[in-house]
Amino acid sequence: MSSRLPFVLLLLTPAVALAGMPSFLLTEVASQRFQAISFFLVLFLLVTLAVRALWNRLGRDVPRLPKLGFGSALALVFLWGLGFQLVLSMIAGGRELMTPGAWQKKGATYELKESELPSEKELVLQARRQRLEELRVALWAYAAAHGNEFPPSDLAPGIPEERWRVVGGSGLHYVYVSGYKADAPAAPLAYEPGLFGRERWVLFTDGDIRQLPIGSIHEALAGGAAP
Template structure:
């Protein structure tokens, strides 16, 4: 009987409206918004706990009807079993979290009620992506170098007077990435002994690095400011 009274009172308490009738005095406690949220969470958890114990009791006793060796349990025993079951799950989840931290120490940090990767992990992934893009940029400029040198070899040592005069496909002038940027070109008549800039990439990658191809075949990685000075002949 006391158990039923507790359940009925809990249901009534959770279903009651917090607003009082007009003109009727009401005794209430002024709580902050955070305290109200915590009280609602505790009340909801307590209600689920009591209902889970009641369900466990019903299911266990229903099973005991078909298996006479199983003892019939009371609501108090169901509460104790639900509590121990919850502790067991909490222990298992704690062990999983501990194992995850041991396998990847410092990789996770608490974010509210969940965990997320630390900034250092994100920075490592970002740095790896930048390095992969830089490697692709070098490879693409090397392909343009090979195409230009092949043009020189088949045109009496002359470079193309302009991009449109090149004997290779237009795709060699396209920089890697989704911006569809084209390499810059410094036209020249013949391949001379003087080393000068031949082709350069546009500064569209948002970093402090710019690649320039020189007539001797070297690909140099310099800052945009140094690239402007090099291309202007200073």
């Protein structure tokens, strides 16, 4: 009994395990790719089995159809996949040819670059300038027919009333400064009303169109020249 005592005590005494099996772990990116590939392979095999089953089920009603084995079904699904890939590549190529450089890769898909899409504010700003350019054409055509003189007011005949209206459908007219001639030293001739806030588009007597704060417009009107 005494000879067995040390052996029994050794078994009952806890000890720290110093040995273990080595463990190998994939990185996060490699693990995600491995999962994606595994999912694709499983899905590919399931589609192959479904195609094989449907084809052979159809063959019961159409005896001329040959029986489809697993290998043949696998090849058929692979060919379909290549065909779909070809069609999608042609669509993507055509999209890039029609809008070169406008698409950027984001994740697994593509989207239009933000810089290629003007904001709503920029579109409104462009529309406001365009409307003032239309008024400029009408004013200079009037001056050419009246000895280089602009209309005495925005109610004078010779310029359609809609040319005086600001963009936005509010019915407001541009603020018009009469008494000038075409191609005179630069001075404000017409500018947007207070509807558009502090920064407004201004048409000058020399034909220039600029956006200025209302304070600078008043200074130009007081001094008779552009800032």
